[in-house]
Amino acid sequence: MxxxxxxxxxxxPATAPAAPSAGxxxxxxxxxxxxxxxxxAILLPTLAVLAIFRFLPMIEAFYLSLTAYDLVHPPKFVGxxxxxxxxxxxxxxxSARVSLTYVLFSVVPxxxxxxxxxxxxxxxxxxxNVLRSAVFMPVVMPAVVMAVVWTFMYQQDGVxxxxxxxxxxxxxxxxxxxxxxxWAVILIGIWRATPYYMVIFLAGLQAIPADxxxxxxxxxxxxWAKFWHITLPLLKPTTLLVIVMxxxxxxxxxxxxxxxxxxxPADSTRVLPLFIYQTAFEFFDxxxxxxxxxxxFVGVMxxxxxxxxxxxxxxxxx
Amino acid sequence: xxxxxxxxxxxxxxxxxxxxxxxRAKRHRTVIAAFCTLVGVACITLLPFYxxxxxxxxxxxxxxxxxxxxxxxxxxxxxxxxxxxxxDFTRYFLNSGFVAVAITLSNLLLCSLAGYSxxxxxxxxxxxxxxxxxxxxxxxxxxxMVPLFLIIKQLDWAxxxxxxxxxxxxxxxxxFLMRQYMLSIPKDLIDSARIDGASxxxxxxxIVLPLCKPALVAxxxxxFREAWDMYIWPLIIITKDSLRTLPLGxxxxxxSYGTSWDQLMAIAVLGTLPMILLFFFLQRAFIQxxxxxxxxx
Numbered sequence: 001m002x003x004x005x006x007x008x009x010x011x012x013p014a015t016a017p018a019a020p021s022a023g024x025x026x027x028x029x030x031x032x033x034x035x036x037x038x039x040x041a042i043l044l045p046t047l048a049v050l051a052i053f054r055f056l057p058m059i060e061a062f063y064l065s066l067t068a069y070d071l072v073h074p075p076k077f078v079g080x081x082x083x084x085x086x087x088x089x090x091x092x093x094x095s096a097r098v099s100l101t102y103v104l105f106s107v108v109p110x111x112x113x114x115x116x117x118x119x120x121x122x123x124x125x126x127x128x129n130v131l132r133s134a135v136f137m138p139v140v141m142p143a144v145v146m147a148v149v150w151t152f153m154y155q156q157d158g159v160x161x162x163x164x165x166x167x168x169x170x171x172x173x174x175x176x177x178x179x180x181x182x183w184a185v186i187l188i189g190i191w192r193a194t195p196y197y198m199v200i201f202l203a204g205l206q207a208i209p210a211d212x213x214x215x216x217x218x219x220x221x222x223x224w225a226k227f228w229h230i231t232l233p234l235l236k237p238t239t240l241l242v243i244v245m246x247x248x249x250x251x252x253x254x255x256x257x258x259x260x261x262x263x264x265p266a267d268s269t270r271v272l273p274l275f276i277y278q279t280a281f282e283f284f285d286x287x288x289x290x291x292x293x294x295x296x297f298v299g300v301m302x303x304x305x306x307x308x309x310x311x312x313x314x315x316x317x318x
Numbered sequence: 319x320x321x322x323x324x325x326x327x328x329x330x331x332x333x334x335x336x337x338x339x340x341x342r343a344k345r346h347r348t349v350i351a352a353f354c355t356l357v358g359v360a361c362i363t364l365l366p367f368y369x370x371x372x373x374x375x376x377x378x379x380x381x382x383x384x385x386x387x388x389x390x391x392x393x394x395x396x397x398x399x400x401x402x403x404x405x406d407f408t409r410y411f412l413n414s415g416f417v418a419v420a421i422t423l424s425n426l427l428l429c430s431l432a433g434y435s436x437x438x439x440x441x442x443x444x445x446x447x448x449x450x451x452x453x454x455x456x457x458x459x460x461x462x463m464v465p466l467f468l469i470i471k472q473l474d475w476a477x478x479x480x481x482x483x484x485x486x487x488x489x490x491x492x493x494f495l496m497r498q499y500m501l502s503i504p505k506d507l508i509d510s511a512r513i514d515g516a517s518x519x520x521x522x523x524x525i526v527l528p529l530c531k532p533a534l535v536a537x538x539x540x541x542f543r544e545a546w547d548m549y550i551w552p553l554i555i556i557t558k559d560s561l562r563t564l565p566l567g568x569x570x571x572x573x574s575y576g577t578s579w580d581q582l583m584a585i586a587v588l589g590t591l592p593m594i595l596l597f598f599f600l601q602r603a604f605i606q607x608x609x610x611x612x613x614x615x
Contacts, residue, residue, distance in 0.1 A: 053466060162386045
């Protein structure tokens with residue numbers, strides 16, 4: 001067996017192989033070149049799909065945002081006209097405001113709620129697994145089903161107003177009033193998101209070594225002290241990540257407002273993705289819709305940069 | 319209920335201090351408080367499920383009755399039959415199932431191939447490729463849907479299964495998940511298989527993939543759930559009834575039979591059922607896939 005043991009004898013060839021002797025070197029180069037070719041080949045399908053269906057549309061969105069295009073006549077270059085008219089469009093400004101409100105008020109309560117639940121579940125409890133599955137259930141419900149079921153529950157004589165009645169609260173015209181519709185939609189967002197991020201927090205909590213808590217206990221630290229001085233600081237990366245993910249998900253909310261309210265009443269629930277959809281596929285103003293997409297993209301971008309940085313930070317040290 | 323929790327809670331105190339009883343009593347209280355809070359939260363998370371199911375069996379006369387009817391009486395199984403026949407839901411179910419399975423299978427294959435490539439092979443630009451793939455995670459469909467629709471239209475894929483499936487054959491998060499998992503596979507294992515003369519494809523199929531089983535199951539469940547949930551994209555490219563997916567069918571049913579709540583809830587139950595089954599049979603994988611979206615290393 002003259003050739004076979006070669007790869008294990010010398011330090012493994014990385015991209016730049018060390019060169020002991022000419023004959024060995026040629027052989028190893030061709031081997032690693034072959035391997036690299038295989039590595040690239042199996043990556044190609046992924047790259048192709050992402051290039052055509054993610055990056056190409058992204059570039060095209062920027063181009064389209066500079067045109068007027070109605071799907072019938074060819075796109076006409078109009079420069080920044082779409083952006084200028086958007087900046088003066090009260091409907092767009094309102095939609096941006098609605099989106100911002102939705103993001104803010106669906107992200108901020110979810111943080112303490114999901115973290116709190118995770119902390120409660122991170123101890124031994126009677127029928128813990130049953131309770132955890134029960135709390136997790138909202139994640140299982142498809143978004144469209146959620147919209148239908150909650151629309152039903154939000155009816156004037158529906159179950160929610162009945163329950164509120166038990167507490168002595170007058171019926172609320174949830175989806176029929178422009179002052180409450182957005183809050184109704186936000187509540188559902190919280191209902192769905194909290195268990196999702198609870199799972200992520202729980203994974204973060206379980207990664208904290210038990211020694212820390214044992215040591216703190218010996219020092220006489222109480223539950224609160226342990227939470228403030230051990231749990232919270234060590235969960236900082238997880239928390240940051242949850243905020244970023246949650247913001248991105250909240251910026252994309254679409255099915256629930258479309259089905260429940262169609263953006264109304266009085267545009268009070270027309271979030272940005274919904275407005276983009278309507279502009280493009282109900283009014284066929286592709287250029288304007290693309291300009292809104294660019295706007296949304298910048299918002300998502302700001303937060304995603306943080307996320308990707310966090311995803312790749314470990315690599316730099318590797 | 320609390321006695322069941324008590325022993326485990328007190329066992330966590332390694333050596334009870336002299337006045338241990340005070341401490342234990344306090345622990346008791348916190349455990350009971352935690353338990354009661356969680357039961358309350360579970361009621362909130364389960365209420366819509368219970369209400370959906372019970373309303374699907376309630377007759378329309380009793381739908382908004384005062385006092386509220388918690389347990390439907392008489393039972394109205396008819397709602398399921400009527401709803402199912404009102405539209406071609408068999409077709410919508412099959413469409414959704416087919417699309418979700420196709421997307422899931424292709425993600426399993428392509429994401430693990432890409433993850434394998436990004437961890438066990440060395441070539442120029444590998445790091446850049448990984449960053450590019452990751453960066454697609456920040457391109458939500460809501461941003462790219464207009465041009466993506468134009469591309470699909472140009473390909474003549476509107477109203478087609480290809481149009482529903484091909485753009486989602488692979489996903490940045492899936493690649494990330496598989497890559498993270500494969501980092502832990504020792505390179506020596508692969509090298510020794512090479513020495514034994516196994517072909518690269520065979521190594522991948524016979525050695526690497528079986529080792530990745532937990533990650534694959536988690537990815538499958540995660541992808542299937544997302545695909546089953548997909549709404550905005552089918553809404554844009556599908557207008558033909560025979561190609562409607564279940565979410566489209568449900569929202570259409572809502573707009574045409576908006577006040578037949580019993581039937582609407584019946585369809586809602588049926589649309590949630592596959593996810594509930596998936597959750598109960600693959601609970602660990604279900605949760606692992608989501609926990610993985612919080613991975614940072």
